[in-house]
Amino acid sequence: MSVKQTLEFLRRPGQATVEHDDVAAAATIVGATDPGCVRERNEDQFVVARLERSILVEQCGYEGNDGTRHTDHPVARLMMVADGMGGQLSGDVASAVVTDAMLQYAFSMMPWLRTSNAADEQVLAEGLTQAVQRSQQRMQEVAKRKGLKGDMGSTLTLGYLRWPILYLVHVGDSRAYLFRGGELFRLTRDHNLAEEMVRMKVMTADEARSSRFASVLTNCVSTSSSREEIQVELHQVELRRGDKVLLCTDGLYGEIPDKEIKGRLMHVVGPDLVEPCMQGLIDLARQNGGHDNITGVLAYF
Numbered sequence: 203m204s205v206k207q208t209l210e211f212l213r214r215p216g217q218a219t220v221e222h223d224d225v226a227a228a229a230t231i232v233g234a235t236d237p238g239c240v241r242e243r244n245e246d247q248f249v250v251a252r253l254e255r256s257i258l259v260e261q262c263g264y265e266g267n268d269g270t271r272h273t274d275h276p277v278a279r280l281m282m283v284a285d286g287m288g289g290q291l292s293g294d295v296a297s298a299v300v301t302d303a304m305l306q307y308a309f310s311m312m313p314w315l316r317t318s319n320a321a322d323e324q325v326l327a328e329g330l331t332q333a334v335q336r337s338q339q340r341m342q343e344v345a346k347r348k349g350l351k352g353d354m355g356s357t358l359t360l361g362y363l364r365w366p367i368l369y370l371v372h373v374g375d376s377r378a379y380l381f382r383g384g385e386l387f388r389l390t391r392d393h394n395l396a397e398e399m400v401r402m403k404v405m406t407a408d409e410a411r412s413s414r415f416a417s418v419l420t421n422c423v424s425t426s427s428s429r430e431e432i433q434v435e436l437h438q439v440e441l442r443r444g445d446k447v448l449l450c451t452d453g454l455y456g457e458i459p460d461k462e463i464k465g466r467l468m469h470v471v472g473p474d475l476v477e478p479c480m481q482g483l484i485d486l487a488r489q490n491g492g493h494d495n496i497t498g499v500l501a502y503f
Contacts, residue, residue: 224365225365225443226363226364227279229279229501229503230476231279231476231499231500231502232476232500233248233281233480234497234498235248235497235498236484236496236497237495237496238488238493239491240491240492240493243294244495245285245287245293245296245495246283246285246496247301248282248449248498248499249281249305250279250280251280253277253308253309255277257271258271259272278362278364279361279362279363280308280360281361281447281501282301282358283376283449283451283499284296284300284301284356284376285374285376285451285452285453286298286356288354292345292350296423297356299337299344299356300334301358303333303340307329307330307333330362331371334358334432335434338432341355341423341424342425345425353424353425353426354425355419355423355424356422356424357375357423358371358374358376359373359378361378361447361449361499363501366441367438367440368440368441370390370438370439371435371436372391372434372437373423373435374419374421374423375397375419376390376449376451377390377392377452378448378449379448380445381447381464384468388460389437389439390437391435392416393420393435394419394420395415395418396413396416399413416456443503444503445502446500447503448467448501450497451494451495451496453493453495453496453497454483454484454487454498456494457492458483458486458487467500470500473502475502479500480500
């Protein structure tokens with residue numbers, strides 16, 4: 203099933219149920235990263251965050267309320283992975299710039315968006331796209347300020363959850379998966395030459411997995427591209443209780459076939475199994491070669 207077919211299937215009526223925001227607050231989300239067995243430096247980044255509203259009363263006219271902090275439960279959750287590229291040209295700087303820029307956007311905008319109607323969702327979609335574009339501009343500024351020569355860049359796969367909607371932002375060849383009802387769905391497409399060749403039926407998906415063209419990105423946040431050239435892939439997925447979402451870099455899925463990822467996620471039947479599963483996937487990727495940095499974020503709802 204293609205990514206397009208998968209998303210159409212998941213949007214069919216009756217595939218999800220709307221529940222309270224408490225589900226987002228109670229969700230178990232765990233991230234992990236490892237440099238792998240070959241690379242000396244880890245150029246991946248991951249983020250797991252809670253977005254909540256709060257107000258601190260500094261002074262008040264009625265007694266006993268000075269210094270009171272009013273905090274709402276998390277109104278949203280944020281998770282992302284980024285795979286930096288550039289080797290000695292500071293791929294770790296690239297991925298850090300991208301994730302930090304998206305965190306700044308989340309801090310300034312996301313908690314106040316209700317996303318309860320089409321107009322709010324349009325504002326969010328436009329804001330997320332602009333935030334990715336600004337992260338590229340910021341990367342270019344950082345490279346210039348630090349005197350970093352040559353090209354550096356980063357992938358970005360981000361999930362923003364306001365239950366029951368998961369908003370996905372994707373650039374590059376990291377991935378987002380959804381496990382539901384015993385099946386594993388890939389929610390994003392790889393922005394690399396190998397996947398382009400699969401879509402053109404030049405090679406099969408199995409051939410693409412080991413192809414040298416899999417490492418040739420056709421889209422990423424980079425110092426070499428103009429802002430207008432970034433193609434930001436956006437999706438909305440309606441979640442339901444029991445769903446599991448995995449964001450990961452190619453260092454994980456490149457070493458572990460989807461069938462094995464599916465088998466591992468199938469055994470996550472409670473929140474206490476999320477962290478062991480995530481660490482188990484990292485360990486398995488190392489056992490299978492660990493040729494790249496390995497990073498993932500696993501969410502259980």
